[in-house]
Amino acid sequence: MKINYNGLWKVLIDKDMNKKELMEEVGLSPATVAKMTKGEFVSMQVLYRICIKLNVDFKDIIEIGNREDKHDR
Template structure:
């Protein structure tokens, strides 16, 4: 399974932010943002930190891509 972070990328566009600003505002490592760009899973703690800083829920930021779809 993979994760789909398109919701998060749309939130960034709506807030006129880029990925570098996301790393700074949410105190993330660039490697974590790279993992999300590749559709890899990140910890709930990371998603919580992003959600609280950007005022977004988990479901708005990430969805699961089921195998075979």
């Protein structure tokens, strides 16, 4: 299963921010942003901090991909 962060990237565009600014504002490491860019899992705490800083909800920044992944059965 993959996580889709396209909502986050769209929010950043809407707020005229780039990934580097997000890292600085939220205190994210480059490794965390790289994981998100690859559609990998990050901690709930990271997502919470992003949501608080950007004033959005979880549903605005993430989406679960391929819900019928055979590894999840």
